[in-house]
Amino acid sequence: MSGRIIGISGPTVTVDLPGLQLYERVTVGHAALMGEVVRLERGRVVVQLYESTRGLGIGEPVAATGRQLTVRLGPGLLGHMFDGLQRPLEAMRQKHGPFIRPGETLATLADGQEQAAFEEWPVRLPRPYKRKLSTFEPLVTGQRCIDFLFPLARGGSAIFPGGFGTGKTLLEQSIAKFADVDIVVYVGCGERGNEMAEMLDDFAVLEDPWRKRPLMERTIVVVNTSNMPVAAREASIYTAVTMAEYYRDQGKHVLLLADSLSRWAEALREISSALEEMPGEEGYPTYLGSRLADFFARAGVVETLDGKVGSLTVLLSISPPGGDFTEPVTQACLRNTGAFFMLDTSLAHRRHFPAIHWFQSFSLYETEVVAHLDQRVAPDWGALRQRARALLQREESLREVAEIVGTEGLQDADRLLMRTTELIRRRFLAQNAYTEDAFSAPQQTCDAIRNLLETHDAAAARLAKGETLQDILAVADAAAAAGTPAHATQPA
Amino acid sequence: MRLSQHSYATLRSVQGPLLFVDAVVESRMGEVVTIVFPDGREAEGEVLRIERDTVLVQVIGDSRGLDLDHSRVVFTDVVKRAPLSLAALNRTFGGSFQPLDDLPMFLPEKWAPVAGFPLNPVARERPQELIETGLSCIDGLNTLVKGQKLPIFSCAGLPSREIAARILEHARTSGGDGTGAGARSTVVFVALGLTYHEYAFYRRTLEQVRGDYVAFINLAKDPVVERLLAPRFGLTVAEYLAFEHGRDVLVLVTDMTNYCDALREVSTAREELPGRRGYPGYLYSDLASLYERAGRIKDCPGSVTMLPVVTMPEDDITHPIPDLTGYITEGQIVLSRELHQRGIFPPVDVLPSLSRLMQRGIGKGRTREDHRDVANALYMHYAEGRDLRRLEAIVGREGLSDADKRMLDFADAFEREVVNQGPARRTVVETLDLSRALLERFGLHLP
Numbered sequence: 048m049s050g051r052i053i054g055i056s057g058p059t060v061t062v063d064l065p066g067l068q069l070y071e072r073v074t075v076g077h078a079a080l081m082g083e084v085v086r087l088e089r090g091r092v093v094v095q096l097y098e099s100t101r102g103l104g105i106g107e108p109v110a111a112t113g114r115q116l117t118v119r120l121g122p123g124l125l126g127h128m129f130d131g132l133q134r135p136l137e138a139m140r141q142k143h144g145p146f147i148r149p150g151e152t153l154a155t156l157a158d159g160q161e162q163a164a165f166e167e168w169p170v171r172l173p174r175p176y177k178r179k180l181s182t183f184e185p186l187v188t189g190q191r192c193i194d195f196l197f198p199l200a201r202g203g204s205a206i207f208p209g210g211f212g213t214g215k216t217l218l219e220q221s222i223a224k225f226a227d228v229d230i231v232v233y234v235g236c237g238e239r240g241n242e243m244a245e246m247l248d249d250f251a252v253l254e255d256p257w258r259k260r261p262l263m264e265r266t267i268v269v270v271n272t273s274n275m276p277v278a279a280r281e282a283s284i285y286t287a288v289t290m291a292e293y294y295r296d297q298g299k300h301v302l303l304l305a306d307s308l309s310r311w312a313e314a315l316r317e318i319s320s321a322l323e324e325m326p327g328e329e330g331y332p333t334y335l336g337s338r339l340a341d342f343f344a345r346a347g348v349v350e351t352l353d354g355k356v357g358s359l360t361v362l363l364s365i366s367p368p369g370g371d372f373t374e375p376v377t378q379a380c381l382r383n384t385g386a387f388f389m390l391d392t393s394l395a396h397r398r399h400f401p402a403i404h405w406f407q408s409f410s411l412y413e414t415e416v417v418a419h420l421d422q423r424v425a426p427d428w429g430a431l432r433q434r435a436r437a438l439l440q441r442e443e444s445l446r447e448v449a450e451i452v453g454t455e456g457l458q459d460a461d462r463l464l465m466r467t468t469e470l471i472r473r474r475f476l477a478q479n480a481y482t483e484d485a486f487s488a489p490q491q492t493c494d495a496i497r498n499l500l501e502t503h504d505a506a507a508a509r510l511a512k513g514e515t516l517q518d519i520l521a522v523a524d525a526a527a528a529a530g531t532p533a534h535a536t537q538p539a
Numbered sequence: 540m541r542l543s544q545h546s547y548a549t550l551r552s553v554q555g556p557l558l559f560v561d562a563v564v565e566s567r568m569g570e571v572v573t574i575v576f577p578d579g580r581e582a583e584g585e586v587l588r589i590e591r592d593t594v595l596v597q598v599i600g601d602s603r604g605l606d607l608d609h610s611r612v613v614f615t616d617v618v619k620r621a622p623l624s625l626a627a628l629n630r631t632f633g634g635s636f637q638p639l640d641d642l643p644m645f646l647p648e649k650w651a652p653v654a655g656f657p658l659n660p661v662a663r664e665r666p667q668e669l670i671e672t673g674l675s676c677i678d679g680l681n682t683l684v685k686g687q688k689l690p691i692f693s694c695a696g697l698p699s700r701e702i703a704a705r706i707l708e709h710a711r712t713s714g715g716d717g718t719g720a721g722a723r724s725t726v727v728f729v730a731l732g733l734t735y736h737e738y739a740f741y742r743r744t745l746e747q748v749r750g751d752y753v754a755f756i757n758l759a760k761d762p763v764v765e766r767l768l769a770p771r772f773g774l775t776v777a778e779y780l781a782f783e784h785g786r787d788v789l790v791l792v793t794d795m796t797n798y799c800d801a802l803r804e805v806s807t808a809r810e811e812l813p814g815r816r817g818y819p820g821y822l823y824s825d826l827a828s829l830y831e832r833a834g835r836i837k838d839c840p841g842s843v844t845m846l847p848v849v850t851m852p853e854d855d856i857t858h859p860i861p862d863l864t865g866y867i868t869e870g871q872i873v874l875s876r877e878l879h880q881r882g883i884f885p886p887v888d889v890l891p892s893l894s895r896l897m898q899r900g901i902g903k904g905r906t907r908e909d910h911r912d913v914a915n916a917l918y919m920h921y922a923e924g925r926d927l928r929r930l931e932a933i934v935g936r937e938g939l940s941d942a943d944k945r946m947l948d949f950a951d952a953f954e955r956e957v958v959n960q961g962p963a964r965r966t967v968v969e970t971l972d973l974s975r976a977l978l979e980r981f982g983l984h985l986p
Binding site for chain 2: 057100101103106145148235242247273317326449452453455456481
């Protein structure tokens with residue numbers, strides 16, 4: 048059966064091919080561009096095209112494939128970089144040069160490995176499992192602020208929204224490097240090409256700190272940069288999550304990172320608007336919330352069909368317009384996610400990274416995960432956590448007082464507390480991604496905070512005995528200078 | 540390929556820059572059409588949408604004088620392409636690539652589609668080679684590297700063009716060793732909706748610089764649709780110079796706000812659903828299709844570096860234009876009205892400014908070993924001083940401790956001595972020496 052193009056608008060084309068199914072894959076035009084059926088009417092089918100429609104002519108042929116958009120699952124995925132339709136980018140570069148031109152023939156996954164065990168799976172269909180489990184094992188990220196204050200659970204989900212320049216990508220890449228999981232699937236969804244180049248460059252030389260193997264061996268990268276076609280951007284997170292599920296089904300712990308979900312939502316909006324659908328909030332289609340809920344539901348700890356236990360954790364960055372968290376994508380995610388790391392612009396301007404706001408963020412996994420860490424790392428993990436949070440909370444109210452009376456007007460004990468919390472912020476919560484400090488194992492994290500709190504207690508005791516704050520701080524500074532702080536320090 | 544030229548006199552409607560043509564047998568998306576006016580005048584147009592045999596065409600240029608009965612539209616069967624040749628160097632063109640300098644059009648060596656093709660992410664070379672701009676606030680704290688896109692966020696009335704001109708004049712692609720002996724970049728200058736006065740200023744700068752340049756000029760009086768085309772011509776030429784002739788190309792586009800307004804104008808005429816502030820929902824993708832063309836390619840010597848100027852409407856950094864730009868570009872240089880009022884040039888507010896690609900461009904073997912530590916220390920202490928200014932405004936200087944007072948003084952001195960540099964060009968090494976001296980004067984030692 049064959050048909051013709053009868054209309055072209057933005058990323059969609061209208062065709063007159065009968066007998067198509069919803070979400071069926073079709074090839075469009077002389078160059079056989081790939082597309083997917085998104086709307087069916089008698090004599091008029093709308094196809095979203097995974098390539099630029101530029102240069103496409105009316106009357107060009109359209110052919111059905113009888114299949115949905117699928118990914119190939121099998122060996123040879125790890126260590127590779129694909130576009131949103133799972134085309135291997137390195138093979139495309141070798142075959143066609145540095146630029147991606149529409150209609151380039153699909154290169155196959157040829158890397159010399161056995162390809163016998165391949166399976167095709169439709170990307171929009173979640174892969175089956177026996178049952179979902181409700182366990183809360185910690186997922187250690189190596190980021191102190193997350194592991195200590197807002198811990199993640201394997202099989203959970205988290206979002207981190209932040210305005211531009213708040214370090215979303217850097218945080219996401221740090222977690223991709225250091226997280227304690229078997230497989231990482233990283234989706235660069237509508238983001239910068241140069242950042243992907245940087246990431247590949249870094250990953251090529253780094254090691255997985257947990258298994259001491261080259262980092263790329265456990266990583267799959269799916270990338271659709273912002274200038275690549277918009278519909279393929281929409282498909283990219285489904286392509287990625289399907290590959291992630293494939294490894295989950297082998298009983299592995301998988302982490303899916305997407306940067307950024309907002310670009311996916313915008314692609315959805317662009318296609319919706321080309322389909323002339325009735326817009327919901329801010330022009331997003333009204334099904335944004337349900338699509339997101341479906342996507343979040345693919346995370347979880349499962350017992351696989353053959354009785355293994357695997358997990359899929361989802362971590363998504365969000366780029367809210369104007370840094371305003373009341374926008375629809377952030378709000379829709381908040382209803383589905385288990386943890387929320389709010390990236391704060393004023394922290395970022397101060398170069399406090401990761402710029403996770405310690406009052407606004409939350410983790411719904413904290414009780415269960417902290418219980419695990421109490422057992423596994425240190426029995427006082429939970430207690431230290433409570434302590435640190437209380438101090439930070441107290442600092443916040445002292446800050447308000449200081450704004451009225453000045454820092455000179457504060458009591459010595461309060462000034463000591465503010466100094467301690469400053470150290471907690473600078474040396475503990477902040478973490479420089481460009482130095483060795485970029486990764487902190489749970490034991491290190493625990494020791495670091497215990498150390499800071501013990502120093503504080505000792506100083507407080509001496510203050511109570513009548514020593515002056517000045518003397519105490521002079522001793523503390525000398526001790527600090529002798530140590531090896533990760534960041535630029537300053538005398539108080 | 541069509542064997543004959545298709546010419547239609549079946550215009551159904553004209554709305555501003557948009558035409559609907561009926562009964563078109565064959566057409567393609569993005570196809571270039573020639574519109575023949577009743578008086579014989581010709582203008583170019585582009586196919587925007589096709590629904591069966593009705594085609595929506597956007598006129599590039601002035602649509603005044605068109606009618607429904609005598610005008611004709613000729614379909615050319617090609618998408619918009621740019622003529623390329625080294626003969627374009629040191630020439631000035633209009634927004635449709637027509638020569639503006641009284642010289643004849645050059646003979647193109649080749650043609651390339653203006654929309655370009657996305658660069659395969661695995662083919663990108665990581666940008667990490669310094670471009671020394673001669674400005675301390677950029678070189679020291681927000682270092683620019685080859686292949687980066689770093690916009691200048693300005694406000695109406697701030698000297699963004701003086702800063703842009705200074706960068707054009709002083710930028711050198713290497714010379715990070717402190718000698719300042721690097722090479723000049725080839726400049727591609729794209730003016731979008733500028734007033735004649737602004738254009739004359741840039742004109743003088745380009746002449747003074749005496750390096751190679753290609754200019755595309757769309758002034759405020761010129762057709763709005765050309766504003767959408769001019770940056771694409773500029774970038775196509777830049778890619779040609781960089782990736783086929785190995786040149787380091789610096790693309791200065793000013794002002795992106797005019798570009799986005801032109802896009803909004805056309806989008807509204809197309810009756811598309813407006814997004815935030817009336818800009819189309821695809822503004823992000825559209826801007827990305829320009830900004831993402833900056834970069835470097837593996838095993839290829841040239842580079843395309845982009846410096847777009849964005850004037851923030853109402854000084855608002857959350858306005859969709861600076862907001863979406865910031866999400867795509869690798870950092871931003873933010874100008875401050877307050878610093879400008881205090882006579883500081885360049886009035887760059889370093890706290891919200893950022894260069895994402897700085898880390899690999901600085902340090903040992905690139906600039907100097909202590910660069911990262913110096914920059915971090917400056918940031919940290921300056922941020923602290925700025926915080927204290929707020930406190931000082933409430934409790935007065937007397938309410939602050941001596942250490943706090945020192946940080947306040949440091950912040951002032953930093954603005955006056957490091958950010959402020961007047962007309963002088965500073966090498967990176969001079970910037971670092973100056974910064975170190977300042978830190979030491981305030982007893983702030985590096986680790």
